[in-house]
Amino acid sequence: MRRFTFHRFWAIVLKEFIQMKRDRVTFGMMIGIPLMQLIIFGFAINSDPKHLPAAIRAADQGPFARTLVAALKNSGYFTFVREAATEADARRMLRLGEVQFVINIPEDFSRRLLRGERPTVLIEADATDPAAVGPAMAATRALAGTVFNRDLPGPLARLRGTDGPVDFRIHAHYNPENITQYNIVPGLMGVVLTMTMVVITALAITRERERGTMENLLATPVRPLEVMLGKILPYIAVGYIQMTLILLAARFIFRVPMIGNFVLLYAVALLFIGANLAVGITFSTLAKNQLQAVQMAFFFFLPSILLSGFMFPFRGMPDWAQALGSVLPNTHFLRIARGILLKGNGLAEIAPALWPLLLFLVVAMAIGVKRYRQTLD
Amino acid sequence: MSAPDHVIDVAGVTKRFGPKTVVDAVDLQVRRGEIYGFLGPNGSGKTTFIRMLCGLLTPDAGTGTCLGYDLRTQQAEIKRHVGYMTQRFSYYEDLSIRENLDFIARVYAVPDRAGAVQQSLDRLGLAHRSHQLAGQLSGGWKQRLALAACLIHSPRLLLLDEPTAGVDPKARREFWDEIHQLAADGLTVLITTHYMDEAERCHRLAYLAYGTLLTRGTVDEVVASARLTTWEVTGTGLLPLAANLRGRPGVEQVVPFGNTLHVSGHDPARLGAAIAAARGPGHACREIKSSLEDVFICLMDHAKDNFS
Numbered sequence: 190m191r192r193f194t195f196h197r198f199w200a201i202v203l204k205e206f207i208q209m210k211r212d213r214v215t216f217g218m219m220i221g222i223p224l225m226q227l228i229i230f231g232f233a234i235n236s237d238p239k240h241l242p243a244a245i246r247a248a249d250q251g252p253f254a255r256t257l258v259a260a261l262k263n264s265g266y267f268t269f270v271r272e273a274a275t276e277a278d279a280r281r282m283l284r285l286g287e288v289q290f291v292i293n294i295p296e297d298f299s300r301r302l303l304r305g306e307r308p309t310v311l312i313e314a315d316a317t318d319p320a321a322v323g324p325a326m327a328a329t330r331a332l333a334g335t336v337f338n339r340d341l342p343g344p345l346a347r348l349r350g351t352d353g354p355v356d357f358r359i360h361a362h363y364n365p366e367n368i369t370q371y372n373i374v375p376g377l378m379g380v381v382l383t384m385t386m387v388v389i390t391a392l393a394i395t396r397e398r399e400r401g402t403m404e405n406l407l408a409t410p411v412r413p414l415e416v417m418l419g420k421i422l423p424y425i426a427v428g429y430i431q432m433t434l435i436l437l438a439a440r441f442i443f444r445v446p447m448i449g450n451f452v453l454l455y456a457v458a459l460l461f462i463g464a465n466l467a468v469g470i471t472f473s474t475l476a477k478n479q480l481q482a483v484q485m486a487f488f489f490f491l492p493s494i495l496l497s498g499f500m501f502p503f504r505g506m507p508d509w510a511q512a513l514g515s516v517l518p519n520t521h522f523l524r525i526a527r528g529i530l531l532k533g534n535g536l537a538e539i540a541p542a543l544w545p546l547l548l549f550l551v552v553a554m555a556i557g558v559k560r561y562r563q564t565l566d
Numbered sequence: 567m568s569a570p571d572h573v574i575d576v577a578g579v580t581k582r583f584g585p586k587t588v589v590d591a592v593d594l595q596v597r598r599g600e601i602y603g604f605l606g607p608n609g610s611g612k613t614t615f616i617r618m619l620c621g622l623l624t625p626d627a628g629t630g631t632c633l634g635y636d637l638r639t640q641q642a643e644i645k646r647h648v649g650y651m652t653q654r655f656s657y658y659e660d661l662s663i664r665e666n667l668d669f670i671a672r673v674y675a676v677p678d679r680a681g682a683v684q685q686s687l688d689r690l691g692l693a694h695r696s697h698q699l700a701g702q703l704s705g706g707w708k709q710r711l712a713l714a715a716c717l718i719h720s721p722r723l724l725l726l727d728e729p730t731a732g733v734d735p736k737a738r739r740e741f742w743d744e745i746h747q748l749a750a751d752g753l754t755v756l757i758t759t760h761y762m763d764e765a766e767r768c769h770r771l772a773y774l775a776y777g778t779l780l781t782r783g784t785v786d787e788v789v790a791s792a793r794l795t796t797w798e799v800t801g802t803g804l805l806p807l808a809a810n811l812r813g814r815p816g817v818e819q820v821v822p823f824g825n826t827l828h829v830s831g832h833d834p835a836r837l838g839a840a841i842a843a844a845r846g847p848g849h850a851c852r853e854i855k856s857s858l859e860d861v862f863i864c865l866m867d868h869a870k871d872n873f874s
Contacts, residue, residue, distance in 0.1 A: 400656070400659070401652060401654045401655070401656040402656045402657065402658060404622070404652050404656055405650070405652055405656035405657065406673075407622055408620050408621070408622055408645060408648075408650040408652075409645060409670070409673045409674060410642060410645045410646050410673065410674065411673050
């Protein structure tokens with residue numbers, strides 16, 4: 190019987206549906222992953238980020254300055270959250286990532302404007318992520334021509350000039366040429382580590398259980414903690430090798446200017462690697478087989494790329510997505526890695542991103558170890 | 567207080583998984599140098615009981631010692647001196663034979679590791695294939711490797727969970743010769759099996775069904791304590807005869823054995839009467855000694871009746 194027969198074919202189809210129904214995790218993923226993508230791509234991601242936090246350093250409080258600030262605010266791209274007293278103050282805010290922009294209004298702004306001298310408004314931007322800064326800067330430039338139209342009526346209209354009455358000068362810090370790779374390549378470190386650490390640990394432990402070798406191992410004097418630490422240590426080494434490869438590529442292929450302290454970066458990376466390994470261990474206690482382990486890892490990996498600020502500007506996302514992203518270790522590691530490499534940040538500057546990472550590590554490890562122990566008896 | 571020559575001495579050992587009692591108040595004593603057979607249908611709790619003996623699971627109730635160490639509090643000591651061979655091959659298929667043995671020897675901190683590994687390879691005849699990956703081995707060789715691995719730390723007690731499932735008769739015989747040799751050297755062995763020929767090779771037996779220990783003792787003791795009378799019927803038309811016999815008073819079990827029929831019951835008089843009434847002219851009947859298998863099938867049926 191070489192002919193294709195419907196009943197044989199149909200038998201396979203039915204069997205496949207039954208198996209699909211039995212594997213709850215796979216079934217859940219088939220529904221969950223598209224739903225997650227729909228929500229993230231549909232609602233969370235915004236390539237035109239607005240309401241970016243900005244600080245103002247106004248040496249002139251005159252009506253023109255107020256008009257300017259109001260106009261920037263009305264553009265929708267800026268939310269003024271701070272006031273910087275000094276230049277050093279402004280720099281610190283940028284380095285810490287508290288603000289994306291600092292708007293500097295010079296001392297004699299109003300006077301020079303009225304004299305037709307086209308006073309300079311310096312906009313300092315944290316341009317580590319060009320995608321976050323670009324749209325706001327374009328909008329600001331467009332604003333320049335029209336911002337004072339109402340303040341300069343009648344005879345004053347001549348001050349509007351051809352280029353506009355003010356000169357917006359944009360100073361893109363940390364990445365003056367707006368090269369996307371400068372942002373992406375250090376970020377890639379976090380993404381690659383997330384992917385391999387979570388997947389590999391989840392797989393390594395699930396494999397022992399799936400193949401039955403775990404039972405044998407536990408019948409020996411080996412303690413569960415020894416098994417766990419012994420299994421993850423090689424992968425920590427792998428993580429460091431991956432990190433080193435990316436850093437070498439960043440330096441010699443992509444020519445990313447790296448000014449930070451590598452010792453600090455490697456030290457902090459241990460926390461991040463640990464956090465991901467803990468997630469992997471937790472998944473391995475939930476997964477029945479290696480396929481499920483991979484699926485769970487993917488479920489974690491997807492938001493780690495999309496909601497962490499790796500691919501899309503973090504501040505462009507709605508609040509709920511930012512809150513969700515703030516839970517993920519990758520979000521904080523990206524800030525740390527970019528901060529150290531591009532901004533030359535030290536321990537004090539990365540501290541705000543360090544403690545959430547530490548908190549995640551402690552909580553995930555506690556859950557992982559607790560669940561791991563429960564699977565034994 | 568356990569007698570000094572009892573390697574395993576447990577009383578009332580119970581294990582529950584959720585609402586299900588998998589092992590129910592089992593008492594067991596195993597003497598040093600003894601090969602103790604552990605029998606019972608699938609899912610009767612044999613593996614769970616063994617896991618409690620080797621410190622993998624903690625009993626929910628009951629007390630006992632294994633090698634003189636307390637089952638509840640000294641699991642670490644037990645693990646150090648017990649060799650446990652799991653039902654399923656559970657060494658690393660992507661490691662070579664030597665690497666597997668070396669790994670286990672390291673875990674047990676065996677003194678003179680290299681020497682111990684080489685010795686165990688030689689002893690089990692695995693030396694010439696020591697670089698082969700464990701995953702490429704046939705069932706029989708995997709079993710030899712598993713035995714070598716659980717002997718490498720010179721355990722005082724060997725727990726073997728269906729070690730000969732899926733192994734050919736020759737390899738099985740060699741395996742049992744090895745076990746007898748080990749026992750003669752003073753090692754105690756607790757072994758689970760479904761094979762009656764293997765059960766008869768054990769010094770003593772226990773039969774577990776639905777978590778309860780139904781009988782124990784030597785083969786003769788087990789058979790005698792069952793007080794089962796068995797008749798063997800030969801001839802033609804055994805299938806209709808079997809149907810005829812079933813349900814008659816006194817007939818508790820009718821089992822075809824090749825070209826013969828074993829008919830068993832606890833009441834010799836009623837059983838004899840039933841056979842006399844049902845037999846035809848072409849049937850030869852004689853009373854035989856009940857076999858271990860007759861006894862076990864009977865035990866299993868009774869246990870089922872008690873549980874349903």
